[in-house]
Structures are given as structure tokens and as C-alpha cells.
Amino acid sequence: MADPELLGFEHMGLDPRLLQAVADLGWSRPTLIQEKAIPLALEGKDLLARARTGSGKTAAYAIPMLQLLLHRKATGPAVEQAVRGLVLVPTKELARQARSMVQQLAAYCARDIRVADVSAAEDSASQRAVLMEKPDIVVGTPSRILNHLQQDSLTLRDSLELLVVDEADLLFSFGFEEELKSLLWLLSSCRSPSCQGQTS
Numbered sequence: 001m002a003d004p005e006l007l008g009f010e011h012m013g014l015d016p017r018l019l020q021a022v023a024d025l026g027w028s029r030p031t032l033i034q035e036k037a038i039p040l041a042l043e044g045k046d047l048l049a050r051a052r053t054g055s056g057k058t059a060a061y062a063i064p065m066l067q068l069l070l071h072r073k074a075t076g077p078a079v080e081q082a083v084r085g086l087v088l089v090p091t092k093e094l095a096r097q098a099r100s101m102v103q104q105l106a107a108y109c110a111r112d113i114r115v116a117d118v119s120a121a122e123d124s125a126s127q128r129a130v131l132m133e134k135p136d137i138v139v140g141t142p143s144r145i146l147n148h149l150q151q152d153s154l155t156l157r158d159s160l161e162l163l164v165v166d167e168a169d170l171l172f173s174f175g176f177e178e179e180l181k182s183l184l185w186l187l188s189s190c191r192s193p194s195c196q197g198q199t200s
């Protein structure tokens with residue numbers, strides 16, 4: 001019998017729309033980090049994943065995040081539209097890249113799952129307008145996210161289910177420490193979301 005760890009994306013129980021997006025990207029098999037992390041994240045486990053640069057870490061958190069949100073929308077009780085996934089990244093450029101990857105993976109479910117990069121717009125009025133739409137997934141730097149939480153233009157307390165700290169080694173290092181501490185303190189009032197930390 002084939003080793004389940006050596007099987008492809010189609011054996012992970014993913015929504016067909018995600019499988020189609022993965023196929024369009026030309027990915028025939030999960031990378032090692034995806035093979036290991038996706039099944040555990042789908043079980044709702046908290047993860048700390050470490051893999052080298054370019055090993056596919058973004059999809060390792062984005063695929064289960066999308067799958068869990070799609071499953072919830074399809075099978076859970078109808079709930080108000082709200083931000084349920086938060087991805088913290090150290091820079092605006094990484095926010096742009098992460099959002100782009102998540103959006104490519106969500107290409108066939110864009111009506112069900114909306115993704116926003118709160119670091120993209122410079123002025124806070126535009127950022128607030130984006131957040132008022134209550135995207136399902138918000139990507140941003142800690143300072144931006146903290147700012148909006150403090151101004152109440154972003155509310156996560158009753159809705160946040162999935163938290164990703166991308167480039168966690170960088171984010172927990174000197175320079176982001178104070179922002180991250182305040183942010184985590186504010187997030188501690190959320191009903192405990194599943195967490196993924198990614199480092200390279």
C-alpha cells in the first residue's frame with residue numbers, strides 16, 4: 001500500500017476548487033513542508049513549522065486555512081461575515097506576496113472567500129474601507145493590524161479562528177517585539193484561534 005505521506009494533494013480531502021487552483025499553478029505534488037503541515041492544520045492542531053526559503057511555506061498555511069473556511073461556510077451554521085483568518089508578516093512586500101498566493105489558491109472560490117492585504121493601501125481611510133467589507137482573511141504587518149485593532153476598524157474578538165505568524169523568527173526578533181507583544185495581548189481576548197508559526 002502507498003505511503004499516505006507520499007500521496008498528492010488529492011488525498012488530503014481538499015475542496016475541488018482548491019485542487020483545481022493547485023493544478024492551475026502546475027503543482028503536481030505537495031512539497032515536504034506542505035505534506036507534513038497541511039494534514040495537521042486540517043485537524044486544527046497548532047503548528048510551528050520550519051523550512052528553508054522557497055520550500056512552499058505560504059501554501060502550507062494558506063491551503064488548510066482556505067479549506068477550513070470553505071468547509072465551515074458550507075457546513076456550519078450561517079454566521080455573520082467576519083474576519084476569521086489573520087496572517088501576520090514582517091513587511092509590506094511579504095504581505096503583497098502572501099496575499100497574492102492566497103488569492104491564487106482561492107481563485108475558484110473568490111465568491112466565498114475574500115482576502116485583503118491591509119498593508120497595500122497607504123492611507124488609513126482606504127485601509128478602513130477594505131476592512132469594513134469584513135474580508136475572510138486579512139494579511140498585514142503587525143503595526144498595521146495593531147493600529148486597526150486599537151482604532152476598532154478591525155474586530156477579531158468574536159470571529160478569529162486561524163492565526164498565522166509568517167517569518168515568525170523575524171517577527172519575534174528585536175524591532176517588532178513591542179508591537180507584537182501588544183498585538184498578542186489584544187489577540188489573547190479572542191476565543192483561542194488555531195495558530196501556525198512559519199520560519200525559515
Ligand SMILES: Nc1ncnc2c1ncn2[C@@H]1O[C@H](COP(=O)(O)OP(=O)(O)OP(=O)(O)O)[C@@H](O)[C@H]1O
Pocket residue numbers: 026027028029030031034051052053054055056057058059200
Ligand atoms: N507543491 C508545490 N509544487 C511546486 N511549486 C510550489 C509548490 N508549492 C509552492 N510552490 C512554489 O514555490 C515557490 C516558493 O513558495 P513560497 O514563496 O511559498 O515559499 P516559502 O517557503 O514561503 O519562501 P520564503 O521563505 O521565501 O517566504 C513559489 O513560486 C510557489 O509557487
